[in-house]
Amino acid sequence: xxVKYFATLRxxxxxxxxxxxxxxxxxxxxxxxxxxxxxFHDSIFSGENFKKGVIILKNGKNVIxxxxxxxxxxxxxxVSIFPPVAGG
Amino acid sequence: MIGGYTxxxxxxxxTDEEINIEPLNENYARKYIGGRGLATKYYMDIVxxxxxxxxxxxxxxxxxxxxxTGTPSPSASxxxxxxKGYLNNAIAGSNSGGFFGPELKFAGFDMVIVEGKAxxxxxxxxxxxxxxxxxxxxxxxxxxxxxxDMIHKELGDDKIEVACIGPAGENLVRFAAIINxxxxxxxxxxxxxxxxSKKLKAIAVRGTGKIQIADKSGFTNVLKDKLKxxxxxxxxxxxxxxxxxxxxxxxxxxxxxxPTKNFQxxxxxxxxxxxxxxxxxxxxxxxxxxxxxxxxxxxxTKLDDLDSEGPxxxxxxxxxxxxxxxxxxxxxxxxxxxxxxxxxTISFGGTLAAAMELYEKGFIxxxxxxxxxxxxxxxxxxxxxxxxxxxxxxxxxKLAEGSYRLASSYGHPEFSMSAKKQELPAYDPRGAYxxxxxxxxxxxxxxxxxxxxxxxxxxxxxxxxxxxxxxxKGAYTKMFQDLTAVIDSSGLCLxxxxxxxxxxxxxxxxxxxxxxxxxEEIMLAGERIWNLERIYDLNAGFTKNDDSLPPxxxxxxxxxxxxxxxxxxxxxxxxxxxxARGWDEEGRPTKEKLKSLDL
Ligand code: SF4
Numbered sequence: 001x002x003v004k005y006f007a008t009l010r011x012x013x014x015x016x017x018x019x020x021x022x023x024x025x026x027x028x029x030x031x032x033x034x035x036x037x038x039x040f041h042d043s044i045f046s047g048e049n050f051k052k053g054v055i056i057l058k059n060g061k062n063v064i065x066x067x068x069x070x071x072x073x074x075x076x077x078x079v080s081i082f083p084p085v086a087g088g
Numbered sequence: 089m090i091g092g093y094t095x096x097x098x099x100x101x102x103t104d105e106e107i108n109i110e111p112l113n114e115n116y117a118r119k120y121i122g123g124r125g126l127a128t129k130y131y132m133d134i135v136x137x138x139x140x141x142x143x144x145x146x147x148x149x150x151x152x153x154x155x156x157t158g159t160p161s162p163s164a165s166x167x168x169x170x171x172k173g174y175l176n177n178a179i180a181g182s183n184s185g186g187f188f189g190p191e192l193k194f195a196g197f198d199m200v201i202v203e204g205k206a207x208x209x210x211x212x213x214x215x216x217x218x219x220x221x222x223x224x225x226x227x228x229x230x231x232x233x234x235x236x237d238m239i240h241k242e243l244g245d246d247k248i249e250v251a252c253i254g255p256a257g258e259n260l261v262r263f264a265a266i267i268n269x270x271x272x273x274x275x276x277x278x279x280x281x282x283x284x285s286k287k288l289k290a291i292a293v294r295g296t297g298k299i300q301i302a303d304k305s306g307f308t309n310v311l312k313d314k315l316k317x318x319x320x321x322x323x324x325x326x327x328x329x330x331x332x333x334x335x336x337x338x339x340x341x342x343x344x345x346x347p348t349k350n351f352q353x354x355x356x357x358x359x360x361x362x363x364x365x366x367x368x369x370x371x372x373x374x375x376x377x378x379x380x381x382x383x384x385x386x387x388x389t390k391l392d393d394l395d396s397e398g399p400x401x402x403x404x405x406x407x408x409x410x411x412x413x414x415x416x417x418x419x420x421x422x423x424x425x426x427x428x429x430x431x432x433t434i435s436f437g438g439t440l441a442a443a444m445e446l447y448e449k450g451f452i453x454x455x456x457x458x459x460x461x462x463x464x465x466x467x468x469x470x471x472x473x474x475x476x477x478x479x480x481x482x483x484x485x486k487l488a489e490g491s492y493r494l495a496s497s498y499g500h501p502e503f504s505m506s507a508k509k510q511e512l513p514a515y516d517p518r519g520a521y522x523x524x525x526x527x528x529x530x531x532x533x534x535x536x537x538x539x540x541x542x543x544x545x546x547x548x549x550x551x552x553x554x555x556x557x558x559x560x561k562g563a564y565t566k567m568f569q570d571l572t573a574v575i576d577s578s579g580l581c582l583x584x585x586x587x588x589x590x591x592x593x594x595x596x597x598x599x600x601x602x603x604x605x606x607x608e609e610i611m612l613a614g615e616r617i618w619n620l621e622r623i624y625d626l627n628a629g630f631t632k633n634d635d636s637l638p639p640x641x642x643x644x645x646x647x648x649x650x651x652x653x654x655x656x657x658x659x660x661x662x663x664x665x666x667x668a669r670g671w672d673e674e675g676r677p678t679k680e681k682l683k684s685l686d687l
Contacts, residue, residue: 007330007331007338008330043322053322086335087401088540
């Protein structure tokens with residue numbers, strides 16, 4: 001599936017998007033953390049939980065309204081990951 | 089001792105060129121805080137007839153700071169322009185940052201109240217308590233940048249802060265802005281046209297005074313605590329400084345509420361190419377902060393020989409996705425012209441979007457257009473439009489009336505994406521119900537900064553709400569609107585609220601003013617201000633029927649993206665909201681409610 005990174009995460013990953021396959025959102029995040037290390041982890045998590053304002057979307061739907069870390073993923077899904085950002 | 093306020097109000101009558109200085113009413117100050125709230129109270133005391141024509145000589149226009157403006161409080165940069173708006177006849181409160189507001193305080197005034205009409209162009213010069221009305225005949229016709237530079241030159245001081253109108257304000261464009269610091273705008277509701285009708289080209293201020301702090305040692309600690317919160321918050325410490333407000337483009341687009349082609353769609357395929365991230369990569373020179381702002385969300389951008397600021401998120405959206413224009417450089421250029429000529433970018437783009445839809449659907453004919461095709465995607469139309477509108481040239485004269493009057497003149501007001509005749513900002517409420525409620529109930533018409541429900545519904549701040557749920561949205565929207573009224577009245581930038589909450593604002597207000605508010609009292613003041621504005625709008629002739637949105641949003645299902653099929657259930661949301669506000673079913677504050685607010 002395609003994983004898209006936004007805002008400050010792009011500074012860590014060095015790419016805007018890439019192909020990674022995983023069965024769930026949780027598994028996907030583990031793979032990404034394995035690749036980019038603590039800096040990525042700290043941008044997304046505070047302890048065990050997502051940082052306030054972190055947004056993870058599966059095909060545009062926030063995973064907290066799906067099955068959160070257990071949300072199932074298919075090959076043709078698009079996952080978008082945002083650190084806490086805002087504007088107006 | 090009361091701190092924060094200078095204690096002086098400047099009153100200028102342009103008809104007879106009379107200048108008076110009055111003491112601030114301290115009871116009012118405590119009840120309505122300052123800025124938006126206090127100025128609305130003064131405005132309603134002075135202009136008794138709420139049905140007045142905004143351009144009538146008897147209309148007043150007020151430039152008001154808050155008690156925190158100009159203090160070292162975080163982002164204490166704001167002043168508010170309060171009048172009856174020319175765009176929609178509602179109470180207009182338009183706020184701007186930069187350095188003008190603080191300078192007005194240093195010059196000795198909390199507020200400037202301007203009444204009457206001059207018989208020739210004039211500008212007001214205020215320097216350390218001294219006030220002078222000066223001839224502005226040579227400035228009339230000049231743009232906001234030229235005006236600022238010429239005032240600096242003729243007064244021999246480039247530290248003078250200038251808030252002025254451009255040709256758009258002079259030519260009474262319905263959505264003319266007041267511009268300070270060349271690129272900061274009190275943009276919305278057509279306040280620039282009211283200034284233009286008074287032949288008041290500019291207010292120039294210079295001051296060296298100090299603002300008293302009631303509890304100095306308490307303030308030092310409070311300030312430390314609030315700055316720490318801002319520095320530790322990912323949004324105010326990283327997101328906004330790194331990418332500016334345009335960082336929102338991808339978030340809003342990915343979640344399917346990025347209005348595209350006049351709100352016909354909820355996603356735009358080119359969003360990532362014209363986003364905060366790509367702007368930082370290609371055009372950003374450096375950040376720019378308003379007075380005392382640790383966030384510095386402003387962008388200084390460079391494009392060939394054009395030194396510009398922005399575009400901010402709303403401006404970027406309204407000139408790109410809303411018009412389907414993919415040329416980033418043309419967007420930067422058009423945004424620059426809007427600042428230069430003194431136009432509100434949101435209403436500018438929203439009006440152009442409505443015109444493009446009317447053109448593509450065959451209502452606007454080529455014969456009306458002097459050779460410019462108003463097709464979606466036409467970047468040439470975008471860069472030419474600011475000048476045509478500001479000078480009311482050719483078809484620009486029709487565009488200068490705003491989208492609602494334009495679309496109505498072709499018999500199709502439904503193509504105007506507006507609320508109370510003011511163009512809507514960059515979020516399709518079919519993807520965020522609370523935000524739709526905020527659009528419909530905003531006292532100044534379609535607006536996102538009267539109670540920014542995108543924050544909880546989409547960004548998850550301060551907590552995550554389901555954007556497509558109805559329950560509880562009435563009370564939440566009310567709470568956000570009341571808190572925003574407090575922030576706008578205190579003189580701080582709304583963006584501090586991503587890191588600070590009601591208790592923090594109370595701490596700052598107490599340390600500076602010495603008023604000893606409780607958190608409940610400041611929230612009550614916010615509610616009082618909201619209800620005061622509502623009373624004004626009701627007196628001006630607005631009814632429940634005006635708490636409405638275009639049928640596209642409430643009847644046509646979203647055609648694409650993650651919100652496909654969604655419509656905004658506005659009627660149900662409104663019922664819930666009126667109840668939460670303690671208003672009757674017609675949306676009028678009840679006697680009991682007014683009594684409880686001491687109104
Ligand atoms: S956050 Fe941005 S708009 Fe607000 S005061 Fe700071 S620089 Fe100005």
